[in-house]
Amino acid sequence: MILTIGLLIPLLGTMLGSAFVFFMKKQMSMQLQKILLGFASGVMVAASVWSLLIPAMDMAAGDGKWAVMPAALGFLLGMGFLLCIDMLTPHLHVGANVPEGPRLHLSRTMMLVLAVTIHNLPEGMAVGVVFAGSEQGSTGISLASALAVSLGIAIQNVPEGAIISMPMRAAGNSRWRSFVIGSLSGVVEPLGGLLVVLLASMMLPVLPYMLAFAAGAMFYVVVEELIPEASEGEHSNIGTVGFSLGFVLMMMLDVLMGE
Numbered sequence: 001m002i003l004t005i006g007l008l009i010p011l012l013g014t015m016l017g018s019a020f021v022f023f024m025k026k027q028m029s030m031q032l033q034k035i036l037l038g039f040a041s042g043v044m045v046a047a048s049v050w051s052l053l054i055p056a057m058d059m060a061a062g063d064g065k066w067a068v069m070p071a072a073l074g075f076l077l078g079m080g081f082l083l084c085i086d087m088l089t090p091h092l093h094v095g096a097n098v099p100e101g102p103r104l105h106l107s108r109t110m111m112l113v114l115a116v117t118i119h120n121l122p123e124g125m126a127v128g129v130v131f132a133g134s135e136q137g138s139t140g141i142s143l144a145s146a147l148a149v150s151l152g153i154a155i156q157n158v159p160e161g162a163i164i165s166m167p168m169r170a171a172g173n174s175r176w177r178s179f180v181i182g183s184l185s186g187v188v189e190p191l192g193g194l195l196v197v198l199l200a201s202m203m204l205p206v207l208p209y210m211l212a213f214a215a216g217a218m219f220y221v222v223v224e225e226l227i228p229e230a231s232e233g234e235h236s237n238i239g240t241v242g243f244s245l246g247f248v249l250m251m252m253l254d255v256l257m258g259e
Contacts, residue, residue, distance in 0.1 A: 002143065002147075003131055003135075003197065006127065006131050006147055006150045007124075007127060007128065007131070007150070007190040007193045007197075008190050009147075009151060009153075009154045010120075010123060010124065010127055010150060010153040010154045010186065010189045010190070010193075011157075011183075011186045011187065011189055011190050012154060013153070013154030013155060013157030013158050013161070014120075014157040014158075014160060014161040014182065014183060014185060014189070015161065015179075015182075015183045015186065016157075016158050017157060017158040017159055017160060017161025017162040017163075017164075017182070018161035018162065018165040018178070018179045018180075018181075018182030018183045019161075019165075019179055020161070020162040020165060020166060021166060021178045021179050021182075022175055022179065030233070030234075030235070031235050031238055033163055033229075034229075034230045034231075034235060034236070034238045034239040034242065035230075035238045035241060036159030036160075036162070036163060036242060037159070037163070037227075037229050037230035037239060037242065038226075038227075038230040038238070038239035038240060038241065038242025038244075038245075038246065039159060039243065040156040040157075040159055040160055040226055040242075041222045041226040041227050041230065041239075041242075041243050041246065042242065042244060042247035042248070042250065043152050043153070043155060043156035043246040043247070043249065043250040044123070044153075044156065044218045044219075044221065044226070044246075045218075045219070045222055045243075045247055046246070046248075046249075046250035046251045046254070047126060047149055047152050047153065047218070047250050047254070048126070048214075048215035048218045048219055049215075050251060050254040051126070051130055051141075051148070051254050052126060052129070052130070052212060052214055052215035052218075053071050053075065053211070053215050055130075055133060055141050055211055056070055056071040056074065056208040056209070056211040056212045056215075057070075057071045057208075059208045059211075060208050070208035070209050070212060071211075071212040071215075072212070073209060073212070074208065074209035074210065074211065074212025074213040074215070074216065075212045075213070075215055075216035075219070076216060077209070077213050077216060078122070078212065078213040078214060078215060078216025078217035078218075078220070079216040079217070079220045080216075081213070081216075081217060082118070082121075082122060082216075082217045082220035082221065082224075083220060085118055085121070086118060086220075086224070088102065089102075089114055089118060116160070116164055116186075117188050118221070119160065119221050119225070119226075120157075120160075120185060120186055120189045121188055121189075121192050122217030122218045122220070122221060123157070123189055123218065124188055124190060124191065124193040124196075125193065125196050125210075125213070125214040125217060126149060126153065126214040126215070126217075126218055127146075127153055127189065127193045128193030128194060128195065128196030128197045128200070129196050129197075129200055129207070129211050129213075129214050130145065130146040130149045130150075130211070131150075131193070131197055132196060132200030132207065132210075133146070133200070133207055133211065134146040135197075136207065144257040145254060145257060147257060148253040148254045148256075148257035149254065151253060151257075152249070152253050152254070153189075155249070155250075156246060156250075157186060160185075160186075161182045161183065161185070162182075164181070164182040164185055165178040165179055166178070168181060168182065196210065196214075227239070227243075230242065230243070
């Protein structure tokens with residue numbers, strides 16, 4: 001029951017953010033988008049370090065100086081995995097006019113949804129792998145810590161949902177259509193999380209690699225897309241403030257709830 005709730009919490013965050021179309025009449029300001037993108041980046045970086053990379057190294061502590069190797073290798077594999085998905089999936093980023101990836105005859109809406117799906121996949125993997133770790137008594141990952149990751153991802157999904165649904169509403173889509181498409185962009189998270197839980201339960205020795213893999217995938221999204229989008233143009237310092245707030249919030253959630 002707790003596992004199901006934990007996997008669904010991030011989706012609820014996306015749905016809450018997508019629901020902004022029912023309460024906001026105008027398009028989201030660029031300043032607000034920047035601070036929300038920065039906030040999401042800070043949450044993801046803090047979650048990657050405190051909830052994924054550090055536990056991965058702690059699990060391999062018995063290897064002495066080589067304890068860092070599972071984290072290093074898993075991190076690079078996660079980065080490479082997202083790089084491949086980014087190159088092989090046709091998608092369109094918010095505010096962009098030129099799609100990335102292979103050229104297929106897809107609608108603008110579909111390519112936008114695919115872009116957000118790429119963002120959400122590593123987040124779902126991160127939630128799944130920490131819950132898988134919490135179910136194993138020898139990992140040092142508590143259930144409270146896993147819930148903190150789920151809650152932190154949900155918090156950063158609120159602005160992500162709004163950043164998707166609001167531009168779609170401004171482009172002429174109905175409020176309900178904008179809400180549904182924004183919400184559907186988060187469905188991949190519980191599905192990806194459940195898949196990771198099932199795999200991790202059968203492959204406990206590779207759990208440190210899976211923790212670092214999720215961290216690498218999340219870092220790819222942050223460095224490749226979120227931070228550049230938050231920093232381009234005027235008022236880039238607003239994105240930096242958002243990053244700081246998100247990082248500190250996630251750090252505090254993980255440390256306080258993990259004890």
